[in-house]
Amino acid sequence: MRWPRRLRPRSLRSRLVLIAGLLATSAVLLCQLAGLTVLRGWLTDQIDDRLSHFRPPGRVYEDMADDGTPRPPSPDNALPSDYRVFFYDEDGSLLRTSLGSSDSPGPRLPQRAADLDLAAGRPSTVPAEGDATGSGWRVIVHSGPDHMRTVVALPLDTVDGATTKLLWLSLGLGIAVAVGVVALGNGAVRLGLRPLTRVEHTAQHITDGALELNVPVADPDTEVGRLGLALNTMLDRLRTALHRTKTSEAQLRHFMADAGHELRTPLTAIQGFAELLLDEPDMPGRRRQEAHALIAHNADRMSRLVDDLFLLAMLGDSPAAHREPVDLLSLAADAIATTAIRHPQRAITLEPLATHPATAERDLDIIETPGDAHQLVQVLGNLLSNACTHTPADSSVHVRVGATRTPTRGDLGSGRPLPPGTPVCVIEVADNGPGIKPDEAPHVFDRFYRATPLDPATGSDGEAGPEPGSGLGLAIAAAIAAAHGGRLELDNHPGEGCTFRLLLPDSTTAPKDDTDEAHHDPPHT
Numbered sequence: 001m002r003w004p005r006r007l008r009p010r011s012l013r014s015r016l017v018l019i020a021g022l023l024a025t026s027a028v029l030l031c032q033l034a035g036l037t038v039l040r041g042w043l044t045d046q047i048d049d050r051l052s053h054f055r056p057p058g059r060v061y062e063d064m065a066d067d068g069t070p071r072p073p074s075p076d077n078a079l080p081s082d083y084r085v086f087f088y089d090e091d092g093s094l095l096r097t098s099l100g101s102s103d104s105p106g107p108r109l110p111q112r113a114a115d116l117d118l119a120a121g122r123p124s125t126v127p128a129e130g131d132a133t134g135s136g137w138r139v140i141v142h143s144g145p146d147h148m149r150t151v152v153a154l155p156l157d158t159v160d161g162a163t164t165k166l167l168w169l170s171l172g173l174g175i176a177v178a179v180g181v182v183a184l185g186n187g188a189v190r191l192g193l194r195p196l197t198r199v200e201h202t203a204q205h206i207t208d209g210a211l212e213l214n215v216p217v218a219d220p221d222t223e224v225g226r227l228g229l230a231l232n233t234m235l236d237r238l239r240t241a242l243h244r245t246k247t248s249e250a251q252l253r254h255f256m257a258d259a260g261h262e263l264r265t266p267l268t269a270i271q272g273f274a275e276l277l278l279d280e281p282d283m284p285g286r287r288r289q290e291a292h293a294l295i296a297h298n299a300d301r302m303s304r305l306v307d308d309l310f311l312l313a314m315l316g317d318s319p320a321a322h323r324e325p326v327d328l329l330s331l332a333a334d335a336i337a338t339t340a341i342r343h344p345q346r347a348i349t350l351e352p353l354a355t356h357p358a359t360a361e362r363d364l365d366i367i368e369t370p371g372d373a374h375q376l377v378q379v380l381g382n383l384l385s386n387a388c389t390h391t392p393a394d395s396s397v398h399v400r401v402g403a404t405r406t407p408t409r410g411d412l413g414s415g416r417p418l419p420p421g422t423p424v425c426v427i428e429v430a431d432n433g434p435g436i437k438p439d440e441a442p443h444v445f446d447r448f449y450r451a452t453p454l455d456p457a458t459g460s461d462g463e464a465g466p467e468p469g470s471g472l473g474l475a476i477a478a479a480i481a482a483a484h485g486g487r488l489e490l491d492n493h494p495g496e497g498c499t500f501r502l503l504l505p506d507s508t509t510a511p512k513d514d515t516d517e518a519h520h521d522p523p524h525t
Contacts, residue, residue, distance in 0.1 A: 012196075013189050020185045025178040032170030036163055043159040044138065048123040051140040056085055056150055084137075088113040088149040105129045107137035107153045116141060116149075125156070135160045195224040199231070211239060263305060266298035273298075309472070326376055328367045328427055328504075329401050335380035336399055343388045346397060353402020353426050367401055369425040369504045375480045376504075379488075382473040383429040383500050391433030395497070400428040403506055413489035413501075414445040414478035423506040424486070430499040441492045447475040477502075 084106050087095045092113035108129040110116060118124050123140045135157040142150045195218050202215050214235060217228035273291045277283065283291070329350075336348050352364050380399075387397045403425050406418045418424065436444065474488075477500075481488040486504040 013186070013193060016189045016193075017182055017185045020189075021178050021181040024181045025174050028177045029170060029174045032166070032173065036166050036170065039166060040159060040163045043162060044156075047138045047154050047156070047159070048140075051123050051138060051152055051154055052121075054083065054152055055142060056144075056152070082154060084153040086151040086153070087144070088116075088151075090147040092149075107139055107151075109139075109151060113149050116151075118151075126153075195219075195222070195228075199224065199228055203231070206235070211235070211242070263302060266302040266305075269298040270295050270302075305472070323370045323372065325368045326371045326373045328369060328376070328425055329364060331373065331377055331380060332399050332401050332427055335377060335384055338381065339384040339388060342385075345393055346388050348384070348397045348399065351398055351400045353400045353404065353428065364401065365403075367403055367425050369484075369506060371484045371504065372480075375483070379477040379480050379502060380427065380429070382477045383502070386473055386500075387429055387431045387433070391431045391497075395431050395433040398428070398430045400426070400430070402426055406503065412441055412444075412492065413487050414482065416487075418487055418503060424503045425506050426504075427502040428499055429502075430497060432497040435494040435496060435498050436490075436492050438492070438494060441490060441498075444490060445474050445478045445488065447472060474500075 086106075086109055089095060094109060094111050094113070105128050107126045109126070118139065118141045120141050120143060123138055125136050126139050127136050135155055137153045137155055139151055139153040142152065144150050195216070199215050202213055206213050215228040215231045217225050217232065219225045220229055273295045277288065277291055332350055336350055340346065340348055350364070384397065384399070391397075403423065406420055406422045406424055478488045481502055481504070484504055486502065489501040489503065491499040491501060
């Protein structure tokens with residue numbers, strides 16, 4: 001059944017109350033209807049039993065006069081007042097005279113016995129004579145002597161009265177139940193839906209902008225409680241996503257500002273020298289060559305900056321594309337040789353990784369890890385270039401290669417820390433320079449961030465004021481390490497130097513010469 005749109009309840013509370021009222025009223029009415037049917041059948045059976053056991057006395061047929069007028073019966077043969085007895089003569093005609101009380105209309109019987117649609121000895125119901133709205137009669141037909149037939153009738157007014165009273169009682173009880181269910185059910189539904197109402201109000205406040213709220217959860221074992229838990233989980237994820245979006249937008253704006261600033265410097269230099277060459281066509285050859293060299297230098301600087309930005313974008317979108325076994329010892333040796341060409345006065349050593357004082361004299365071993373050799377070479381090149389650029393010329397650089405397990409305490413680093421005790425391959429680039437300021441150390445892996453050495457007057461190989469880099473070298477190294485499933489860490493000691501540590505997953509096994517390596521940190525240089 002579909003309710004009209006105007007009469008259809010809109011709230012869940014109204015629907016629940018309406019459904020409960022309809023169900024309770026229907027149940028009461030059905031029970032009363034069943035009781036009414038059983039009662040009427042039982043009363044009718046009582047009347048049928050009385051009819052079946054009653055037969056007119058034989059003297060009634062003998063005393064019947066020829067004109068159809070019976071003689072008054074003796075006291076022993078007197079009929080009860082509620083019985084009616086009708087006779088059909090041997091010709092099948094209904095006699096006008098009947099036995100019994102004549103205060104109320106009798107049953108409606110046909111004038112001929114042939115028209116009687118009644119089975120002999122089986123009670124049936126016929127309407128009252130002359131009153132279509134009155135109570136009916138229960139009749140039974142018996143055969144008499146000389147082909148006579150007798151119809152015995154009892155009124156059904158007692159049955160109809162009892163069933164009518166019960167019917168009105170059922171209707172009144174149904175109405176009372178409906179009113180009671182609506183009145184009490186409304187309060188019960190309000191009480192039961194109170195947790196859902198609190199969820200509704202909280203959700204409305206959250207919609208209005210109060211994103212810090214959580215949906216109240218009274219009982220997590222109920223449907224409303226599970227709904228509240230699910231909504232709170234959604235809210236936590238929403239807040240996390242919004243926070244990430246805001247952080248990402250802020251980082252993007254900062255990144256674009258830094259990138260624009262870094263690109264503007266070489267572009268301005270190129271534009272200035274190009275205009276100088278155009279404005280002074282008669283410039284001496286030496287000055288012209290110097291201008292061309294500066295234009296080429298700034299163009300190269302801008303090209304390297306764009307390449308670094310492109311590499312960072314690629315590393316952020318996809319993991320390392322090429323994976324093969326890489327010998328970290330050979331990579332470290334090649335990177336040292338390449339750096340030594342650019343910094344011939346720099347003392348750079350290749351040493352084994354000392355994970356414990358007892359293993360300090362161990363030899364260099366081949367350390368393999370799956371990865372992209374080209375990208376790992378770039379990481380080592382960036383770390384060595386960073387160490388040579390920001391430390392005095394007399395500072396030595398130590399490169400250590402080995403395998404160990406991650407300690408229980410991690411140093412400053414980029415990305416998510418590896419679980420303690422994880423087998424890893426390690427490359428350390430350590431120097432004994434001035435180190436990094438403690439407040440700047442946590443930001444060395446940020447893009448376009450340039451840390452200030454504790455002794456800024458000393459540059460690469462004794463040159464004062466080294467040319468500032470783009471601030472992307474360590475960010476690229478950290479991104480490559482993360483793409484390989486590893487991590488880049490910083491162990492900073494102001495005034496004594498710093499150590500950059502590259503941790504990569506070990507695809508084989510951890511060192512077996514010292515079972516306690518997981519409980520010791522790598523040594524500080």
